[in-house]
Structure formats: C-alpha cells, structure tokens
Amino acid sequence: MLTKSSTELVRQRNSVLVLSVLRRHGALAHTEISDFTGLSSATISAITADLERGQIIEKSEQQAASGRGRPRVLLRQRRDCGYLIVVIISSDAVQYSLVDYAGKLIDRFSEERSHDPSGAGRFVEGVRAGLSRILDRSRITQEKVLLISISSKGLVDSTEPVLVWSPIFGSDQIDFESALRPDWQAKVILDNETLLVAAALGAREEIVKGADFRSLAALSLGHSIGLGIVRRGAQTQEISAPNFGHMLHMAGGGLCRCGTRGCIEAYAGFYAILRSAFEVPLDTIPAKFVPVAELDKIAARARQGHRTSAFAFRQAGLALGNGLSRMLSLTERMPIAITGPGTRYYDLLRQGIEEGLGQSHVVRMEGMPEIRIVPEEPILVFEGHLNRALSVIDQDIVVSGVQGTD
Numbered sequence: 001m002l003t004k005s006s007t008e009l010v011r012q013r014n015s016v017l018v019l020s021v022l023r024r025h026g027a028l029a030h031t032e033i034s035d036f037t038g039l040s041s042a043t044i045s046a047i048t049a050d051l052e053r054g055q056i057i058e059k060s061e062q063q064a065a066s067g068r069g070r071p072r073v074l075l076r077q078r079r080d081c082g083y084l085i086v087v088i089i090s091s092d093a094v095q096y097s098l099v100d101y102a103g104k105l106i107d108r109f110s111e112e113r114s115h116d117p118s119g120a121g122r123f124v125e126g127v128r129a130g131l132s133r134i135l136d137r138s139r140i141t142q143e144k145v146l147l148i149s150i151s152s153k154g155l156v157d158s159t160e161p162v163l164v165w166s167p168i169f170g171s172d173q174i175d176f177e178s179a180l181r182p183d184w185q186a187k188v189i190l191d192n193e194t195l196l197v198a199a200a201l202g203a204r205e206e207i208v209k210g211a212d213f214r215s216l217a218a219l220s221l222g223h224s225i226g227l228g229i230v231r232r233g234a235q236t237q238e239i240s241a242p243n244f245g246h247m248l249h250m251a252g253g254g255l256c257r258c259g260t261r262g263c264i265e266a267y268a269g270f271y272a273i274l275r276s277a278f279e280v281p282l283d284t285i286p287a288k289f290v291p292v293a294e295l296d297k298i299a300a301r302a303r304q305g306h307r308t309s310a311f312a313f314r315q316a317g318l319a320l321g322n323g324l325s326r327m328l329s330l331t332e333r334m335p336i337a338i339t340g341p342g343t344r345y346y347d348l349l350r351q352g353i354e355e356g357l358g359q360s361h362v363v364r365m366e367g368m369p370e371i372r373i374v375p376e377e378p379i380l381v382f383e384g385h386l387n388r389a390l391s392v393i394d395q396d397i398v399v400s401g402v403q404g405t406d
Contacts, residue, residue: 016398056398058075082144084386086385090113120172200387201374202216221349253282254266254267276308292344303347324357328369329361
C-alpha cells in the first residue's frame with residue numbers, strides 16, 4: 001500500500017514526466033500527452049490541472065486546417081513562469097543568454113574576457129555585472145530568474161558549482177554560488193563545457209536511434225582539449241567528462257598549461273601546435289591564448305608542404321589518437337564526434353589520429369570507430385545548457401509549485 005509520501009513522490013515524478021514530454025514535443029493535446037507518457041487519461045487530467053493552477057502550463061487553441069469543427073486544445077509551458085540565464089565562459093569571451101521557461105531565447109550578448117592578471121576576483125565582478133546587465137536590457141527582475149547555468153572548460157566539482165581548475169585561472173578556484181550570494185537567490189549550477197556537448201549529442205542520437213543508441217564520445221579541439229562521454233543507462237543517459245586533455249601522453253614531455261609535463265593537451269592544444277611548428281623548446285611556458293588566425297597560418301603552410309608545420313599537426317593527431325585508444329580500451333568501441341574550432345584542421349590531424357587509434361587492441365580487433373566532424377560546438381554547448389538547466393528547473397518547480405497548490 002502506498003503511503004502519503006510515496007504517493008506524493010509518484011505524483012511529482014509523473015508531473016516532471018509530463019513537463020519533459022512537452023519540452024521534447026512542443027504543445028500537445030491531452031490525449032497526445034497520455035500517449036507519450038503512458039499515463040492514464042485521469043492521471044494526465046489531474047497533473048495538468050495542478051500544473052495549470054500553479055501557472056506552470058497554459059492552454060491554447062489550434063483551429064483545424066480546414067477551418068471546420070472544434071479547435072484542438074493544446075497544453076504548453078507558460079513562458080513567463082520563470083527565466084534562465086546561461087553563462088558560457090570561453091578562452092576569450094563570456095556569453096550571456098536570457099531564456100524563458102519555454103526554452104525561448106530572449107536576449108544574448110558577449111563580452112571579451114579580460115586577461116587581467118588580478119585573476120578570478122576581478123572576473124567574478126565582471127560576471128556579476130554581466131548578469132545584471134542582461135536583466136536590465138529585458139526589464140526582468142532578479143526574483144523571476146529561477147536558475148543560472150554556467151559552463152567552462154576545466155575541472156568542475158561534482159556536487160557544488162565550484163570551478164576547481166581551469167585553463168584560464170589555473171588553480172584559483174571559483175565558488176560561483178558564494179560569489180553570487182546574497183544578491184542572487186536563483187539556483188546556480190556549473191558544468192564542464194564538453195560534458196554539455198556530449199549531453200546535447202546524446203539527446204540528438206536518442207531522438208534518431210531510440211533504444212538502439214548505446215554510447216558516444218565528444219572530443220573538443222581548440223585552445224584546450226576536452227572529452228565528454230554519454231552512455232545509455234537503465235533510466236537516463238549517463239554523462240561524464242574525464243580529464244582527457246591532461247592525461248599523460250609522454251612522460252617528461254612538453255610543458256602543459258596545468259603545470260605538469262607530457263599531457264595530451266601539451267601536444268594537441270593550439271598553443272602546443274604553435275610551439276611545435278616554430279620549434280620552440282618544449283619547456284617554454286605555454287601561451288594562455290592563441291588566436292585562430294595564427295593556427296590558420298600554420299595550417300596553410302602545412303597544406304603547402306611545409307614539413308615542420310605538417311609535423312606539428314601530425315604530432316597533435318597522434319597524441320589525440322593515443323588518448324582515444326586508451327579511452328576505448330577502458331570503455332567500449334563507440335562513435336567519436338569531433339567538435340570545436342580545431343575541426344578546421346582535421347585534414348591535417350587525421351593521419352595522426354588514425355595512427356594513434358590503430359595502436360589500440362580493441363581497434364585492431366573490431367576496426368576503426370566511426371569519426372564524425374561536428375563543427376557547430378557553440379550550438380551544442382547551448383543545447384546542453386538548455387537540456388540540463390530546464391530539467392533542473394522542472395524538478396524544482398514541480399516540488400515547490402505543485403505542492404503549493406494542494
């Protein structure tokens with residue numbers, strides 16, 4: 001027999017399921033929600049009545065194409081139920097996006113990131129100013145913001161919104177929740193950027209393949225090297241972001257931005273390719289930021305037959321391929337989606353990547369994994385933010401909003 005508390009948990013889970021179906025499919029009729037969720041018509045009626053009473057969803061009418069008959073009554077999220085702010089921190093900029101509860105983009109702007117040596121403290125002040133600015137532009141009050149979703153390359157605490165290490169600030173940790181209190185009461189979450197890319201790709205794959213989807217790895221190439229892995233779990237997808245760029249590639253090798261030697265990134269990051277192409281000593285302190293235009297010049301020389309430039313890209317590919325071969329040996333053979341600004345050099349990296357992958361026993365036995373080039377990384381990062389953040393908002397809003405209607 002279900003207790004009152006267990007009954008409440010079932011009701012909350014079903015309410016979240018209804019909201020997730022509306023997110024995935026858009027506005028739906030009552031019977032369509034029942035079909036997608038597998039819940040009875042009576043259960044859907046009770047849940048949608050609660051959600052509508054809590055001003056979380058609303059009804060709209062859709063006239064038949066013929067113009068005859070009664071219009072269909074559709075249910076969808078109320079756009080003004082609350083708002084989400086997405087903050088994407090990259091090597092040279094910070095992007096702010098304001099999104100409503102239905103997942104519609106309202107406003108967006110980017111600010112160049114200062115390379116001020118004063119570090120994390122000054123950066124946090126800039127983030128606070130950016131958050132205030134995006135609300136001022138849309139005339140929305142802080143109380144209406146339900147969640148602030150932040151992403152960065154680097155190491156992220158698994159339980160708290162704390163940036164533990166990043167290519168930008170090194171070991172200067174940033175606790176974003178503490179930094180934004182007491183001015184902001186919204187929940188704050190922080191994710192590794194490549195984890196969000198993997199999550200977005202996994203969501204796309206599941207739509208296309210359904211139950212046939214098993215796993216996928218997302219490799220991000222650029223100033224930093226990132227890896228995200230998404231695998232099908234019993235209930236939901238399991239997503240992780242191992243510290244791939246700072247796995248050991250060569251003992252005692254090139255100096256990495258993390259301060260150690262021989263990391264994959266010390267051979268495959270933009271600064272590493274630049275260092276190798278100009279035959280700079282491997283113990284030279286890495287540049288914190290290398291413009292893509294500089295890599296384009298090296299790539300142009302490599303394509304024209306310049307041996308040192310071509311070797312720099314081949315060496316980068318080999319480091320990536322070796323790392324991927326170890327990853328596949330520890331997990332399973334899976335498709336690899338390559339993203340990021342470094343995809344523009346894949347023709348120069350390919351030989352080294354395939355050579356490195358070929359050194360893996362699993363690849364020699366089962367063949368080369370499928371490799372896809374997916375250049376639209378910024379779109380994937382934003383998709384990952386929306387998928388994760390709006391799911392968190394749905395969970396929170398069901399508990400606080402629906403309970404409050406009892």
